[in-house]
Amino acid sequence: MYAAAVQDLIDELGRLPGIGPKSAQRIAFHLLRLPSHDALRLAEAIRVVKERVSWCRRCFNIAEGPPAGEAGAAGDAGRPPAIECDICRDERRDPTVVCVVEEPRDVVAVEKTREFHGRYHVLQGAISPIDGIGPDNLRIRELLARLEVEGVKEVILCTNPNIEGDATALYLASLLKPLPLKVTRIASGLPVGGDLEYADELTLGRALEGRRELVD
Amino acid sequence: MHLERLWLTDFRSYRHAEFAPAPQGITVVTGANGEGKTNLLEAIGYLATLRSLRGNPSESLIRTGDGAERAVVRMEGRREARRIVVEAEISATGRSRAQVNGQALRRVRDLLGALQVTVFTPEDLALVKGGPQGRRQYLDDLLVALHPRHDATIAEVERVLKQRTALLKSAGWQAAAGRGLAPDVESTLEVWDAKLAAAGDALARARAGLAEALGLRAADAYRRVASGVAHRGRDVVSLHYETSWQGSLAEALRAARGEDLRRGVSTVGPHRDDLRLQIGSTPARTHASQGEQRSLALALRLAGHHLVAERIGSEPVLLLDDIFSELDASRAEALLACLPSGQAIITTAGHLPVEAVVAAWARIEDGKLLA
Numbered sequence: 001m002y003a004a005a006v007q008d009l010i011d012e013l014g015r016l017p018g019i020g021p022k023s024a025q026r027i028a029f030h031l032l033r034l035p036s037h038d039a040l041r042l043a044e045a046i047r048v049v050k051e052r053v054s055w056c057r058r059c060f061n062i063a064e065g066p067p068a069g070e071a072g073a074a075g076d077a078g079r080p081p082a083i084e085c086d087i088c089r090d091e092r093r094d095p096t097v098v099c100v101v102e103e104p105r106d107v108v109a110v111e112k113t114r115e116f117h118g119r120y121h122v123l124q125g126a127i128s129p130i131d132g133i134g135p136d137n138l139r140i141r142e143l144l145a146r147l148e149v150e151g152v153k154e155v156i157l158c159t160n161p162n163i164e165g166d167a168t169a170l171y172l173a174s175l176l177k178p179l180p181l182k183v184t185r186i187a188s189g190l191p192v193g194g195d196l197e198y199a200d201e202l203t204l205g206r207a208l209e210g211r212r213e214l215v216d
Numbered sequence: 217m218h219l220e221r222l223w224l225t226d227f228r229s230y231r232h233a234e235f236a237p238a239p240q241g242i243t244v245v246t247g248a249n250g251e252g253k254t255n256l257l258e259a260i261g262y263l264a265t266l267r268s269l270r271g272n273p274s275e276s277l278i279r280t281g282d283g284a285e286r287a288v289v290r291m292e293g294r295r296e297a298r299r300i301v302v303e304a305e306i307s308a309t310g311r312s313r314a315q316v317n318g319q320a321l322r323r324v325r326d327l328l329g330a331l332q333v334t335v336f337t338p339e340d341l342a343l344v345k346g347g348p349q350g351r352r353q354y355l356d357d358l359l360v361a362l363h364p365r366h367d368a369t370i371a372e373v374e375r376v377l378k379q380r381t382a383l384l385k386s387a388g389w390q391a392a393a394g395r396g397l398a399p400d401v402e403s404t405l406e407v408w409d410a411k412l413a414a415a416g417d418a419l420a421r422a423r424a425g426l427a428e429a430l431g432l433r434a435a436d437a438y439r440r441v442a443s444g445v446a447h448r449g450r451d452v453v454s455l456h457y458e459t460s461w462q463g464s465l466a467e468a469l470r471a472a473r474g475e476d477l478r479r480g481v482s483t484v485g486p487h488r489d490d491l492r493l494q495i496g497s498t499p500a501r502t503h504a505s506q507g508e509q510r511s512l513a514l515a516l517r518l519a520g521h522h523l524v525a526e527r528i529g530s531e532p533v534l535l536l537d538d539i540f541s542e543l544d545a546s547r548a549e550a551l552l553a554c555l556p557s558g559q560a561i562i563t564t565a566g567h568l569p570v571e572a573v574v575a576a577w578a579r580i581e582d583g584k585l586l587a
């Protein structure tokens with residue numbers, strides 16, 4: 001067994017997504033070998049990001065807030081985020097079209113296409129009973145609350161073209177159906193079973209252009 | 217199609233191995249028990265199906281012992297006039313990779329369709345004797361060989377079923393705790409049902425169509441494999457795909473919802489279907505003799521082989537793993553006689569029981585493959 005501090009580090013690293021026990025061990029020993037100031041840069045970057053960055057109160061994308069200590073600094077559980085992201089603050093963006101995505105990284109993917117000029121709503125996940133994630137665990141209530149207030153006319157469901165993303169889109173479509181809105185789903189052409197994150201810009205751009213209305 | 221050369225790195229028992237079977241006709245691979253004969257065929261099978269032909273998880277294909285992190289299988293061969301070079305890397309930690317003719321594939325699954333194999337193993341008896349799972353797998357493997365796109369449908373059905381079952385289970389607990397069905401559960405269940413109905417119906421239709429196409433070919437192959445063995449009237453076999461529901465799957469799912477919630481399982485769908493096999497007028501699973509069952513299992517494999525050869529215009533590579541240890545002389549002879557003309561790789565720990573024209577021999581000794 002390792003010293004308790006080393007074991008703690010391995011355990012923490014092992015909790016990160018995509019990192020198994022072996023990789024956790026490898027990273028831990030890499031950090032141990034690094035000069036102090038190099039290793040602490042990582043700790044500092046984590047600290048700063050937790051202090052300054054939180055969720056946009058409107059769309060739940062990543063938003064950079066005022067530095068710690070100032071009023072409205074958001075962050076930890078329980079306290080409502082009080083800041084808005086760059087996109088929500090940008091008045092040139094069309095507020096009547098909202099693109100619904102799963103994760104902040106999908107906002108980046110869609111932005112790269114330069115095909116979309118509306119706003120976003122980040123669900124922060126997709127429906128997946130296997131992982132214990134139902135509609136209640138996503139930012140769906142917050143989406144519904146925005147629609148009328150912001151005068152949204154079209155919702156584009158841009159969840160991943162895989163099974164959970166599709167199921168989430170179908171669920172949202174049935175939820176939004178009674179509302180006076182146009183609901184579209186990005187066209188395929190995206191590889192089924194894929195991730196938006198990995199789609200090239202051209203394919204994703206075309207998929208956005210070719211979006212269609214979802215019946216049921 | 218045929219293999220010209222195969223290279224293995226850290227695959228199962230092999231650190232490195234190179235294998236060059238005869239391009240046409242029979243190559244016999246001999247070796248004592250546990251030397252690695254099945255491992256060799258499994259490597260070829262992996263390139264064709266991306267699965268272990270023993271049904272083991274892919275990680276088990278990576279050589280254990282000194283910490284190898286990936287196994288690599290590479291083949292060069294020909295498909296009619298075209299040259300094909302296929303390489304697949306199985307990784308324990310990172311993403312697996314594959315390439316065809318030097319082109320890296322975006323997804324490893326895109327490898328499907330580059331190489332087709334027909335596998336015969338002693339366990340094939342379970343196709344007839346065992347539960348419906350093996351028969352569904354038989355159909356699904358053929359569907360993918362014929363149209364690699366079906367792989368996505370099969371994967372979708374599996375995934376949707378997992379999700380639906382997870383939802384049923386958690387909803388079942390809530391209901392049992394007297395909390396009733398949350399409205400959320402009802403509407404998410406609608407979504408999973410819609411997806412299962414669409415994908416499940418597509419899969420069942422594809423399987424049913426396949427069963428029909430296989431029927432005559434299986435009957436024909438059975439007559440030849442069992443020739444001289446079968447009694448009068450018992451040389452007629454038929455195949456019929458039986459769904460676990462009647463009418464539309466969407467409606468069946470709705471009708472089954474109450475029971476599904478109670479039991480926490482999905483009681484209808486393509487995962488509950490079966491391929492019904494008959495010899496004469498009775499079900500082969502419960503009424504046929506051991507010998508008849510063995511003949512029928514061979515006939516099913518041969519039928520699949522012929523169908524794939526016809527549809528894709530190129531004969532799959534035949535892999536026969538230790539098959540003659542289980543067959544009596546007359547069936548072994550009949551099988552050899554109706555073996556298609558293409559490339560066949562046959563493993564055996566002993567001798568071939570019957571005279572066969574052998575194009576090449578290979579031997580495995582101390583785990584090393586000697587040409």
Ligand SMILES: Nc1ncnc2c1ncn2[C@@H]1O[C@H](COP(=O)(O)OP(=O)(O)OP(=O)(O)O)[C@@H](O)[C@H]1O
Nearest residue numbers: 228229249250251252253254255276278279280565
């Ligand atoms: N991942 C692996 N790494 C190293 N060795 C393995 C691995 N998987 C299986 N083996 C070894 O391979 C051997 C089995 O090889 P294989 O099943 O090909 O034998 P065989 O020649 O077909 O034997 P038989 O005639 O009994 O069927 C066993 O000794 C087993 O320990």
Ligand SMILES: [Mg+2]
Nearest residue numbers: 253254537538
């Ligand atoms: Mg074997």
Ligand SMILES: [Zn+2]
Nearest residue numbers: 056059085088
């Ligand atoms: Zn925002």
